[in-house]
Amino acid sequence: MSRSGFFFPSLLACFAVSFGIAVYAPHSQLGALVPSFKDEDGLITDVYPVAQGGNAATGREVYIAQGCQSCHSQVVRGNESADIDRGWGVRRTVARDYIFEAPPVLGASRIGPDLTNVGSEKWRNEPENDTLRPEKRDRAWQLKHLYYPKAVVKDSNMPSYAYLFEERKISGHPSTDALVLPANLAPKAGFEIVPSADAKALVSYLASLNRSSPLKEAGVIAVAAPVKK
Amino acid sequence: MTEAAGQSLHSLPDQDAFKMAPVRSAIDASVRPVVVGLFFSGLLWLLIGTLFAAVLAVKLHFPGFLNWSFLTFGRLAPASEAAFVYGWCSTACLGVVVWMVARLSGRAAPGTSLVSFGALLWNGGVFIGVCSLLLGSLRPFNGLEFPLAAFVLMFAGLCAISIWLAVTYRSDGSPGLGLMFVSGGVAWLGWSLFTGNLLIASQSVTGVVQQLTASWLASGVLWLWIVPVVLGIAYFLVPKVTGRPVFSGPMGRALFWMYFLTAGLISASRLSGGPIPLWLASVSASASILLLVPVLGAIYNLFATARGSEVTPSSPSMNFVFFGLAVLGVTSVLLAISALRSVDYAVHFTLFDVGVRTLLLKGSATMVLFGAIYYIMPRLSGCEWLSSSLISLHFLGSAYGSCMGAAMLILSGLASGSALVDGDSTFSQVIELGSSYFWGHTLSFVLLLGGYFLFTMHFLLMAARIGQPAGEATLLQSHNEH
Structure with missing residues (x-):
């Protein structure tokens, strides 16, 4: 038993090395990150990032529950990749971008485009001069995209999330939330298709995704630490 | 030389081996219900996980296929992998470990209720986990999507089995x-x-x-x-x-x-x-x-160790084990290549990673586990596998199916990855390039499901002690004839 007595302690040492390097060391390095402050003449004008609240926070739960992260990443990589050229962001994402997310929804696959900054007006998934590029990806566009993706992106491979919408009889005035759909998708006369609370929250979350604020460690030096005067 | 004969030669003089035979039979009889139970539950998860993966493969062509909330791609993908990793691979691994430790302890296990309890907790955890994923209660961690409650149950089950393993194992030598x-x-x-x-x-x-x-x-x-x-x-x-x-x-x-x-x-x-x-x-x-x-x-x-052995080519368990080992070697080479920075930038986020994981889980781990079950079940049931043709068909289906499916995903990842790092290509082109291989991937599931189903049927017959008479191991037919 003398030799086997060393087995589990030695294995525990391997475990400690693995844990120390893969978890503890990055925790020591990144665990205490705080938001970055933009300072002009001693006045704090901007704080980034801020914690999400309200409908966007609810939408984040919907995003996770629908498994959107199975096909969409939320990571913009640096210049060695083409992520920035594609219009998915203006800078690479860094650990500070995610400090208020428990946990960050980084995703592991890009069967669909990266959504790190999909709430930004500058976000695009087509070449800048592409004629098929939508004028804007506003709330109505996102809802229609969720309901039937091919209605707005011809060759989309995204499944429909029509089950997040309700087809209901119009009573009185049509709802302001009702989708404006092409004839082949429109409901029968007297009916309308309206988003559920989950669909609205999900769109609010997507609209909130914008990690474009300059950060020193992301290679864009436009942030100064607060200066005490 | 048969497998049974090979076992008796294992580092023991003939007389000792002869004396050990009743002890081994007693050990096998003592753990039979729990080991067969673990294998059976594992095989159910194998079929469920593979069926989910087949539906996912079709969804890659037709996103609208079976488009209900509980089968949406984003929920089915983690459920499929979790059923395979925690349901099939882990449960079958536990079954093999329980049998191995019982055998190495050199005496019949005093009781196995702790293992039964542990297996129940583990399977209960996996069941709750898979149902939670399909109902949308999941954590956004790749490979760790199960809710905490599922892991708590699984951990408790593992603890119960580990305690049994620690109590059962007795040996004075080094392991x-x-x-x-x-x-x-x-x-x-x-x-x-x-x-x-x-x-x-x-x-x-x-x-x-x-x-x-x-x-x-x-x-x-x-x-x-x-x-x-x-x-x-x-x-x-x-x-x-x-x-x-x-x-x-x-x-x-x-x-x-x-x-x-x-x-x-x-x-x-x-x-x-x-x-x-x-x-x-x-x-x-x-x-x-x-x-x-x-x-x-x-x-x-x-x-x-096996080089030049006359037993290896005809032994079903050795064919499965060495196939799985060879695929493990290929997987580790692919892992090393994809770790290179330039390659990683291209293939990361593509289906390349999924392909390598498929190779590891379906091509390597699953094959070795099948090999172990082919070796263990005759000893637990007291009879030999019914048909060598079924074993051959199972081998062909699972070997070709796993390699074909993984190769298609890896090629898809390489194709879309080469476009992904080229900022001039549109994202539609990235997806289109990768999708050229989806049909091959989908077809691989016909082989996989066929092979897995045949094996499950064969396993159930063995569990019911329906097979060839004990004594002469069922060898692969092509070699048996020579």
Whole structure:
């Protein structure tokens, strides 16, 4: 038993090395990150990032529950990749971008485009001069995209999330939330298709995704630490 | 020479082996219900996980296929992988480990109710986990999507089984390589399930470090639980069946420690290029390349043990085990290549990663586990497998199916990855290039499901003790004729 007595302690040492390097060391390095402050003449004008609240926070739960992260990443990589050229962001994402997310929804696959900054007006998934590029990806566009993706992106491979919408009889005035759909998708006369609370929250979350604020460690030096005067 | 004869030669003089036969029978009889139960539940998960994966493959062509909320792609994908990893691979691994430890203890197990309880908890955890994923209660960690409650049950089940293993095992000598690998795997799984989930659930780690912790745990489940058990099974079975000692014990032991040191450092490669410290990505990439040494070394050690053996070509269990080992070698080479920065930038986020995982789980681990079940079941049931043709068909279906499916995903990943790093290509082009291989991927499931279904039927017959008379092992037909 003398030799086997060393087995589990030695294995525990391997475990400690693995844990120390893969978890503890990055925790020591990144665990205490705080938001970055933009300072002009001693006045704090901007704080980034801020914690999400309200409908966007609810939408984040919907995003996770629908498994959107199975096909969409939320990571913009640096210049060695083409992520920035594609219009998915203006800078690479860094650990500070995610400090208020428990946990960050980084995703592991890009069967669909990266959504790190999909709430930004500058976000695009087509070449800048592409004629098929939508004028804007506003709330109505996102809802229609969720309901039937091919209605707005011809060759989309995204499944429909029509089950997040309700087809209901119009009573009185049509709802302001009702989708404006092409004839082949429109409901029968007297009916309308309206988003559920989950669909609205999900769109609010997507609209909130914008990690474009300059950060020193992301290679864009436009942030100064607060200066005490 | 048959497998049964090969076993009797295992490092024992003939007389001793003769005396041991009743003891072995008593040991096998004592663990039969729990081991068969673990294998059976594992096979159910195998069929469920593969069926889910087949539906996912069709969804890649037709996103609208079976488009209900509980079968939406984003929920079905983690459910499929979890059913395969935690349901099939882990449950079957536990079954093999229980049988191995009982055999190595050299006496009939005093009682197995603790294992039954543990298996029930483990399967209950997996069931709750898979149902939760389909109902949308999931955590956004790749490979660790189960809710905490599922892991708590699974951990409790593992603890029960581990206690039984510790109480049952009795030996005065130093542990053999087979036992070292499987006990290392069991210990690592328990420690990491506890530590990782505790850190995440208690919010002791935040932000990106939560994802790093989850990657560490999920990578450990594959590379420090399933793969060590696979290697442990091979180190246990190859000497038994061939009747030869391991080619090099000291080399095997040195590689064991090197394996556990390096495999414990590869986890961050899942997040490489992302918002993690650069030094960590470098450590992880280096470890992924260094991992080639212990993996290929162990595979060489096992092939050298069986080299020239007359038993190996005709033994079903050895065919499955060596196929699985060869695929493990290919997987580790692919892992090392994808760790190179330039390759990683192209293939990361594509289906390449899924392809490599498919190769590891379906092409390697599953095949070795099948090999182990082919060896163990005749000893538990007291009869031999009914049909060598069924074994051959099962081998062809699962070997070709797994390799074809994985190859298609890897090629798809390489094609879309080459476009993904080219900023001039549109994202539609990226997807279109990758989708050229989807039909091949879908077709691979016909082979896989066929092979897995045949094996399950064959297994059920064995569990009901319907087979050839005991004594002469069922060998693969083509070799049997010679």
